[in-house]
Every structure is written in structure tokens, then in C-alpha cells.
Amino acid sequence: MAVDTTEAAAATEAARQAMGGIGVSLARKEDARFIHGQGHYVDDVVLPGMLHMVIVRSPHAHARIKGIDSSAAMAIPGVIAVVTGELLAQHKLAWMPTLSGDTQAVLATDKVRFQGQEVACVIAETKYIAEDAAALVSVDYEPLQAITTPQQAIEPGAVVIRDEKEGQTDNKIYHWEAGDKDATDAAFARAAKVVSLETFYPRCHPSPLETCGCVADLDPVTGNATIYMTSQAPHAHRTLFAIVAGLPEEKIRIISPDLGGGFGNKVPIYPGYVVATAASLLIGRPVKWIEDRTDNLISTGFARDYYMDGSVAIDENGKFIGLRVNLLSDNGAFFADAQPSKFKAGLFHIVTGSYDIPAAHIVANGAYTNKAPGGVAYRCSFRVTEASYFIERLVESAAVELGQDPVTTRLNNFIQPEAFPYQSASGFEYDSGDYPRAMKVALDMLGYDELRKEQAEKRAKGELMGIGVASFTEVVGAGKGKDYDIAGLRMFDSAELRVHPTGKAILKLGVKSQGQGHETTFAQIVAEELGIPASDVEVREGDTDNTPFGLGTYASRSTPVGGAATAVVARKLRDKGKIIAAHLFEADVADIEFDHGKYNVKGSPDNVKTIQDIAFAAYTNIPDGIEAGLEGVTYYDPPNMTFPFGTYLVVVDIDKGTGQVKVRRMIAVDDCGVRINPMIVEGQIHGGLTEGFGIAFMELITFDDEGNCIGSNFMDYLIPTAWETPRFELGETVTPSPHHPIGAKGVGESATVGSPAAYVNAVIDALSHLGITNIDMPVTSDKVWAALRSKGVTE
């Protein structure tokens, strides 16, 4: 019988779409509540008897506290309490541990150490009353000299910021090295050429549109503590609350409701959470604390603030043979980097990037300054962003010095596809990659050669046009557990899958979406593995009472770790299904075959039991000796990180008179392994490219000499709107991760990691013939104009 292959293929495709498995751009299941305005964010939580908390913050960057007078505030009707550090100290809560093993003041007792530091909290019947009263809390300060750069901080004789720490006699936090110094020195000794770059990755802020906050509800009768909280890691936070506050862990329930973005900002524990919880315990009523935007920008987790200089040693054939990098990190007043590695500068030592550099040596130093603490990864895997920026900028400098096209320099030095798994000089094992292929796809999309011709023509006419290249390598998906932990909690993640008698399922995860679309993507993994349509799989996250323990969502780890756990648990259930199918077919388990939700006995492909039949039987007709039910849980400890990569190309035109940079085109070719929902993946890349654009051209948290934060609201901290944001052209290659169950790698942060260097390289490419080799971010018109003016190009 002739088979109409076209019809059969169409039927298969229709079935695939209906199932919503891997590779289908399924419209998002979670959209319904958001487009109806029924998303449930923490500020939407209203409890009976709920009080409101506002934080009184320091106007000084560095000052001794001589006294706090809260009598005027307490006199306002409706004010319930003013909490100070002194009160917290009585409960041993004035200080708390940070995620980097340091301590941080919850409410200042001795000194304030940055502008915006938490000094007191007013708790009142309404938010308006609390705001009024906060303005009346009178704090007597004795201002001290403020230190606003790490260079000042490490000068001998600098005033000691952390004088409360025993044995701390200067402002140094850490000294840390990676790689092989001797081998690197030897490489530099035999180099034909050495190219250097000094650059600064300035302080910026994740600024999710929803700020941080919580509602703490401690029941004095039962002792139950329910805390609604903007948390990217609710389980880890519950354990930390248990340890820090001494609350019994089984009584603590952390609910992270819908999050209005996170980007790393909602990983740390902030003083506001701790005080609201303590206040609810002491007062016996629920307490809500929601930051305003200024609170968010001046006190919660900033990102970057890395001063980097280094050199690449190049042999006579143009091959990179050694890399040296020095890093000076501004960590603010408390070392509170949110990162789970044992390395002091996170994963910064992946700074060899996409290049086969046989010797590398990285020296990192951290310093305290009178600035907000944080060091969160703003859409980044623990400092890989700074590393990627540095190496991609340095390679640009090398190309200029070598008189090469920057594409040639990269192709000459890429780790080659056959070299994977690749052991890097600084200690990473890259799982997979094909860098030349991603580069080729990007060049073809752009029409690179034609644009180089156009650039030459324009240059001859005195017009400024640049093409920026960046070929980044990401490192995401922490663990593995033995190398990565938060306060000892190993970086595995979890999935619990329950298939009900009617064949519908609930999937509960230890990770937590902040907009990434987990309710859709993870249902698609179940659909692929088990053959239950994605529409029949409900995904639950963010409630510690009702989900298995996991370490949360940041560093693009949900799909690499939680996604792997989901695939593995689905396969466990599939295998149990075979036992049940064998019972129903009265056949041997070894003879049962499974294909996309259908079981059959080998040789009888037309007589099938569906996964729905099997689920029903799991509760109604179970073989002797087998437990009822179709449920399972998996805790997945990844064998390695995953290493997404890509090539980004940017074309800019620069106005000589004003220094204005216009991004004409932006090509982004990403390889994140297997794409589960291509629509969601592309949405993630769009978002990351936009945040990267903001960082490259607009976003800056800076300080004056007295430590006043410049950039404390959205009028000063500039975020890209639709008007500035470029149009993006996306491409892809697919190199599956060899160790991930479905070959996925994670994608949420690649674009923020890879794009800043591409944008800046485009500007430098337009200007390098004038002798302009570096402009630090954000590359604003005034900086470009000043650089042009210094070369006599503009008046």
C-alpha cells in the first residue's frame, strides 16, 4: 500500500504540536493570569491585621551613630514600633551572615558604612503613616571620611571601614589566584607580541521592575512563620532563616509568589526581610515591607564594579600562548557577593573564554568601600560577564595591534570543535562547543564582507562606522554539588512528578521562575518524556511547603539542573509504567516498548496502552508486589556545568559632531544546546540583549567623592525603553550538552554576558584607526565626543 508521506508527515507534526513536547513554540500557560491583571506578586498579598514597615536609611556614606531619637515618630497615631539596631542586638540579630562568609549589619549599631544603609524601621498601621513617621526618626551622625574607590581603599593608612571586625586592620577582603603563574611567565617570555588592556566594568543594577519585599506572618500561638518574599531561592532562604533567626525550619514556610523579574537582585537576603520577620514575631501581627525604587537602587544587590587589566602573549604565528589578568573588585561595605563557588571572584577565572590559551594566571583582590554591598550576578553566572567582557575586549585590542580583522584573530585562536571536552588553563572542563560554526552563521546573516567594504568607503569619506564582534563562552548550571554550594547546601535541584488517575500531572520544582516561563517549558519536558500533553501538566514552584528542596533560579541553572531533574523523574515514571503495562498485557516487562506516551508489546505495535491507561491502572489495577501510584521525585546533581556560547555582531554609526552612537544592526547567534520552547528562548535572548545594551550605553550606578549615590532613581539610572533599544536579528546553532539528559544548556543570561563587548567593540572598531583603543561603559555620547575631541576629530 502506498503511503502518502506528506500527509503522514503533516499528521506527525500536528500530533507533535498538540503534545507540546520539546521544540514546540507553545504559547505560554502562565500568560492568562498576567494579561487579566491577576498575577499575584508580593505587594498584592494582604493579610488581616497587616502592618507596614518603612526603613530609615543613612544619608551618609560613612558616619558614626551617636544616638537615635524615635520619640517624635512614635508620637504619630498609628505608629506601632520603631525598631533599631540596639533592639535587634538584644535578640542577637543586629548582624547577619552574607552569602560570601562575611557579616552584614541588619540595622546599624556602631557606624553606617554606605549611603542608604538600614538604620531603623518604622512599623505602622498604614504605609503612609510609616513614611511620615520615618521622616521624623532623628539620628545623630558624626560623619567620617568616605572611601569610594577600591584604589583608595587599599592605600596604606586608609581609614578602616570594617573596624568592628576582629583582626581587620585594612580594607582588603581577599587575595585569590587561579591558573599557573610559572607557565604563564614562560609564555610571556617567549612571546613575539604582547597586547594589553586596562578596563573598568562599572557598577550597575539589575533593577527588576518589581522591587524587593516581603510579608512576614508569624503566628504567636502556633509558632508558624509564613513569609511571602521576593525570592529566587525560597528553599535556601528558608534554611538560612532557620540558621540566622533560630526559627525551627519545619515551622517556616517561604512563599515566593509571582516575581516581577529578578535578574539576580532577588538572590540575597536583605535586612528588610529580617527586620519584618523579627517585627512580626515581636508584635504578633503580619508585617509588610516593600521597597520603593530608591531603596532598591541604593541598597540591594548591585552588580560588577570590577577594575581589570591584563595582557595576552602572542607567538609569531598570531597564536595566543598566555594570558595574565589582574582584577581589583569593589565589593562595597560588606562582602555579600551572591555566589556559590569556593572561588573568591566567582567564575571570573573562565576569562580565557572561547580561546585555546595554554597558560593563564589570574590574580584577584577584593576591597571594602563605603558603597552598597551586593555583588550579585545581574543576569550572569557569578562574574562570567566580567570575564567574557574582558577577554572579548582584549581580543579586539589584539586584532588592532596585529593589524588583523577581528574575525581572523578569533578564528585563529578558537578552541576547535574536536578539542571538546576541553580542559582550560584555569581549571574548567568545557563540555561542548563549535565556535567557528556559530561565527560563520553570524557572518553570513550580517553579510560581513559587504559591510567591511562599506566601512572602508565611509572611512575614506571621514565617516565613522564600526562592526563589533564578540564570541562568548558562558558557564552555567551550577553545581556540580561537590564544588558548588550555598552555606554548605549543595547546588543540586529537584523535580517531583505526580501523575493522577485521569492521566493529568502536577510537576513541583525546586527552582523558581521570575518570568522565564517555567510553567510552560517544564511541562513540555514532561510531554516529551512521558507523552502527557503539556496542557495536562501543571507546574508548581516557590512554596517551600509544597515543593521539593532546591537551590533556586539564577545563573541560568533552571533548565540545566531543574530541567534535567524533570527529565529524569519522568523517565522513572515511564519505567514504572512498563511494569504496569506488562501486567495489563500479561507480557514480560523486558518485551514492553514505549514511544511518546504509548506502550506496546514488541511485535504488536498496534495494540497499545496509553500513558493515561497506565496512570489509571496505577491506582486501580496494580500488579502484586508493586506500590500503587505513579509518582516520583528526583534530586539531580549535574556532573558538570554547561557551556552555552555564541557570536554576536553589532554595526554602529557614530556622529562625529555629537559622539552619538546609533546601533544599526545587532546579530545574535546563540548555541544553548537543545531548545525546549524556541519562542521562549528567543524572548530570553531579546531581553538579555536589551539589558546588555543598557549596560553598554546607559546604565550606571556611580558615586560622588562623599559617597552620595548618583543613580538612585529611574530618572538618573537610565534603563532602555523601546525607543533606544535596537532591533535584534537572531540565529542559532545547536550543539547539545553531552551530559544533560535532553542536551539543553540554559540561555537566560548568554545575551547579557556576550553582548556588552560586542556593542563596545563596534564603537572601538569605528574609532581604532584614530588611535582610540578603549572607552569604558557606559559608552555615552559625551565620552565618545571627548575621545574624538582628544584626537582632533571634532571641535
Next chain:
Amino acid sequence: MKVTFEINGAEKSVDVEPRTLVVDLIRTKLGMTGTHIGCDTSNCGACTVLLDGRPVKSCTLLAPMLEGKTVTTVEGLAKGGKLDAIQEGFHAEHGLQCGFCTPGMMLVGKALIEANPHPTEDEIRWGISGNICRCTGYMNIVKAIQHAAAAKTAETAGVA
């Protein structure tokens, strides 16, 4: 003081302090939490509502300014269980991720295509430039508004 206005088709008369911000009135007094607060300085647009059909930032309006006016919030978009074209557009084109900016974006988009049924991409980008999205990079928001504009045009053509 007492303020009387219409919101999503229902007349309301509420007692408020004159200094109450409209966004707080809507969220706290009326319990409609689809209108969000993102910046307090009129920069982000998460609090956007329609006042007599025009998009305004409700974090910068005082409650008495509502007297006699008509307010539309995200809760008033769907009618009789049927989504507004702008809601359909955002869902179909993946115009939202975390959802926090979405109510304001949809209301601005709706007002935009009511004033200009066939906007160009630049007109849309300019029209929504008072609203910040941190997740989507705007490409799909633009498509969502185009989707809604096309649907409305088709609907009008169908009626004619």
C-alpha cells in the same frame, strides 16, 4: 474626602485622604492589584491606567483628580469573558515574561491603536517609550500591538 468616579464600568464613591495617590487608591482601597508600582517617579509606567481613555501614570495623580472621571484598569479589558484584542496580541506574540509591566503596556497599546489604527513600528516604539519592560526587549511587545491593530482592523472590516 469623598471622590466619585467610574472605574471599569462601575461607579464608585470612596472616602480617601486627599493626598492618596490614585495607584494606592486602586490597589489598596479598591483591591484591584493588576495596576503595579515600579518606580514612584513616573518613569516606568507599571502603574499606567486609562483616564477618560488616555493613558496616565497613576502613581503621579492624586485621588481627588478622579472626580467625575472614567478610569480603565487592566481588570476592565476583558469583556464578558472575551479577551480584548490587545490581550490576545500579548499572549499570541509572547509579549510578556514576568508580567509586571504588562497591564500598563497593554493599556498604552490599546490607547495607541484606538488613536492610530495603523501605527508604524516607530510610532509604536515611541508610543510605548514611557513604559519600561526589563524582560522582553520590546520586540514582541511591538508585535503584540501590531497583532492587536491587525485584529481590530479585520474586525472593523468584517462589520462593514
